[in-house]
Amino acid sequence: MVSIKPEENEDLTAQLRDPVTVRSAFSKVVRLYSEPLYWQIRRMVGSHDDANDILQNTFLKAWGSLENFRGEAKLSTWLYKIAVNESLSFLEREKRRDAVSLDSDETPSYVRALYADDSVDGAALQQKLMRAIASLPEKQRIVFNMKYFDDMKYEQMSEILGTSVGALKASFHLATKKIEQYIGNCD
Amino acid sequence: MVKHIGNILEEGREKGFAKPSAGLKVPDGYFESFCERMEAALPARPELESPEAVAEAQRPHTLWQKVRPYVYMAAMFAGVWCMLQIFTGLSNSGGLQPMQDNAVMANALSNDEFMRDYIFDDVNSWDLLDEMMEDGSLDSDSAWDAFFSEDTPAGQTETVSAEYILPQ
Numbered sequence: 001m002v003s004i005k006p007e008e009n010e011d012l013t014a015q016l017r018d019p020v021t022v023r024s025a026f027s028k029v030v031r032l033y034s035e036p037l038y039w040q041i042r043r044m045v046g047s048h049d050d051a052n053d054i055l056q057n058t059f060l061k062a063w064g065s066l067e068n069f070r071g072e073a074k075l076s077t078w079l080y081k082i083a084v085n086e087s088l089s090f091l092e093r094e095k096r097r098d099a100v101s102l103d104s105d106e107t108p109s110y111v112r113a114l115y116a117d118d119s120v121d122g123a124a125l126q127q128k129l130m131r132a133i134a135s136l137p138e139k140q141r142i143v144f145n146m147k148y149f150d151d152m153k154y155e156q157m158s159e160i161l162g163t164s165v166g167a168l169k170a171s172f173h174l175a176t177k178k179i180e181q182y183i184g185n186c187d
Numbered sequence: 188m189v190k191h192i193g194n195i196l197e198e199g200r201e202k203g204f205a206k207p208s209a210g211l212k213v214p215d216g217y218f219e220s221f222c223e224r225m226e227a228a229l230p231a232r233p234e235l236e237s238p239e240a241v242a243e244a245q246r247p248h249t250l251w252q253k254v255r256p257y258v259y260m261a262a263m264f265a266g267v268w269c270m271l272q273i274f275t276g277l278s279n280s281g282g283l284q285p286m287q288d289n290a291v292m293a294n295a296l297s298n299d300e301f302m303r304d305y306i307f308d309d310v311n312s313w314d315l316l317d318e319m320m321e322d323g324s325l326d327s328d329s330a331w332d333a334f335f336s337e338d339t340p341a342g343q344t345e346t347v348s349a350e351y352i353l354p355q
Binding site: 019020022023026027030031034035036038039040042043048052055056059060063064066067125126127129130148149150151176179180183 | 207225238240
């Protein structure tokens with residue numbers, strides 16, 4: 001997770017409010033946050049192409065509603081919120097399209113996408129871990145990814161997801177239990 | 188032997204699996220080209236980017252725009268007050284004026300035709316006589332002479348003229 005200093009965040013926010021510097025400041029935002037947002041989205045939706053589309057939509061939505069960003073929250077929190085919502089909407093549409101129930105043995109499309117192309121590499125353990133993570137319910141997967149891969153603090157996750165810190169800790173704990181069970185069944 | 192999940196996650200961290208990009212690849216130069224493509228794709232927003240448009244939006248309000256919220260609030264309170272006045276007036280109008288102050292009622296009651304048509308339409312004269320004799324308004328002898336003649340069969344209901352009913 002990209003973390004910029006509070007004064008840098010304030011500077012950037014001020015530049016976003018100035019009509020003279022708004023576009024250049026937003027370009028700076030894109031350069032700062034495109035990569036971390038991409039990985040967050042990619043781990044949710046699986047496919048690079050889908051992640052690319054969602055990332056573009058995220059920034060377009062942010063640009064379109066820039067006047068709604070009042071600077072009370074951090075810029076990163078605001079962007080992550082948009083990215084998570086876009087990803088969840090995408091997954092919801094995919095779910096309806098696939099008509100896959102949660103209890104089904106059918107592999108969800110995002111998992112197929114994750115392994116369909118050659119954009120996955122790594123050791124067997126890593127692959128096993130990724131499959132285990134992919135088997136988690138959406139919300140737990142988001143929480144696990146944010147905690148394990150982005151090393152995000154629970155307080156920030158709470159702001160992004162609108163869930164209490166306690167619920168997030170419980171969700172992460174459940175996620176690790178499920179991963180343990182998945183890997184245990186594989187071995 | 189199944190490793191405990193905590194060990195697996197720790198092992199993953201040590202091996203660098205806990206990075207956001209771990210296990211996933213992107214096309215070469217993707218992020219650089221993405222930034223350029225994104226900057227080009229941002230639509231124009233004159234309300235944000237044009238200093239003139241921003242200044243126009245931030246221009247001080249006219250006098251009407253400044254006082255409008257207070258005018259609306261005053262109108263709201265005035266409306267509530269009017270409604271209260273109406274409801275209070277309706278509830279007070281249920282009471283009738285005292286008879287001695289009610290000239291309209293007094294005129295109506297002194298009109299024989301009105302009394303005949305609207306008040307004493309079906310007054311039973313026998314019941315009336317009984318009441319008047321009971322309360323002493325009339326004694327039995329004068330009642331007989333005043334109200335009955337040889338032509339009036341006993342028990343027949345007669346229309347009683349108002350002049351015999353109302354106190355003189």
